[in-house]
Amino acid sequence: MKTVLKDxxxxxxxxxxxxxxxxxxxxxxxxxxxxxEAYMQGDPASxxxxxxxxxxxxxxxxxxxxxxxxxxxxxxxxxxxxxxxDHGQAVLIRALQPVDGIEIxxxxxxxxxxxxxxxxxxxxxxxxxxxxxxxxxxIDNGPLKLEKGLEVVESNIVTSxxxxxxxxxxxxxxxxxxxxxxxxxx
DNA sequence: CTCTGGATTGAC
DNA sequence: TCAATCCAGAGG
Numbered sequence: 001m002k003t004v005l006k007d008x009x010x011x012x013x014x015x016x017x018x019x020x021x022x023x024x025x026x027x028x029x030x031x032x033x034x035x036x037e038a039y040m041q042g043d044p045a046s047x048x049x050x051x052x053x054x055x056x057x058x059x060x061x062x063x064x065x066x067x068x069x070x071x072x073x074x075x076x077x078x079x080x081x082x083x084x085x086d087h088g089q090a091v092l093i094r095a096l097q098p099v100d101g102i103e104i105x106x107x108x109x110x111x112x113x114x115x116x117x118x119x120x121x122x123x124x125x126x127x128x129x130x131x132x133x134x135x136x137x138x139i140d141n142g143p144l145k146l147e148k149g150l151e152v153v154e155s156n157i158v159t160s161x162x163x164x165x166x167x168x169x170x171x172x173x174x175x176x177x178x179x180x181x182x183x184x185x186x
Numbered sequence: 187c188t189c190t191g192g193a194t195t196g197a198c
Numbered sequence: 199t200c201a202a203t204c205c206a207g208a209g210g
Contacts, residue, residue, distance in 0.1 A: 055206060072194050073203030092193055122194045164193055
């Protein structure tokens with residue numbers, strides 16, 4: 001795990017196929033990571049680019065720290081911090097292929113379609129029931145964990161530009177599993 | 187304190 | 199194509 005989180009670009013690709021697991025009082029919710037985006041140190045599109053603030057403080061923590069932020073007045077998005085402590089790098093988890101707790105997620109998301117359950121960063125947090133309170137926790141000692149999942153070979157990874165950002169729009173730092181029906185979009 | 191805009195989503 | 203909805207961050 002340590003090597004996977006060595007750097008945001010390495011992690012964004014390397015985390016594809018990993019199983020993201022969330023232990024809740026109602027049961028285990030999990031899914032395979034199928035889509036990610038890297039936010040680098042000094043990246044104009046990253047929340048960390050302007051330095052430490054109360055919101056982005058977790059981004060400067062040790063690799064494996066969870067960073068959750070609230071946006072557009074209604075959505076949470078979840079990241080896993082990578083790289084060295086104090087570098088401010090992270091990987092945005094954009095989509096999962098549902099594995100455990102599918103019924104719970106359908107209730108959380110108010111939809112029956114398994115394909116629209118977690119095919120976007122805001123939907124991911126809604127499906128799992130994640131909010132800001134998890135920001136700053138760590139995958140090694142919190143309710144949110146990573147486990148080995150699918151094997152994904154380099155030739156099955158598609159690279160593209162990131163979605164929804166205004167700055168650094170040309171950086172090819174979004175990655176997803178080729179032909180996977182659970183990604184947010186092609 | 188006020189103002190602006192956003193790593194989104196779902197409805198039209 | 200666009201409104202919903204509210205907080206972080208910047209500026210006064």
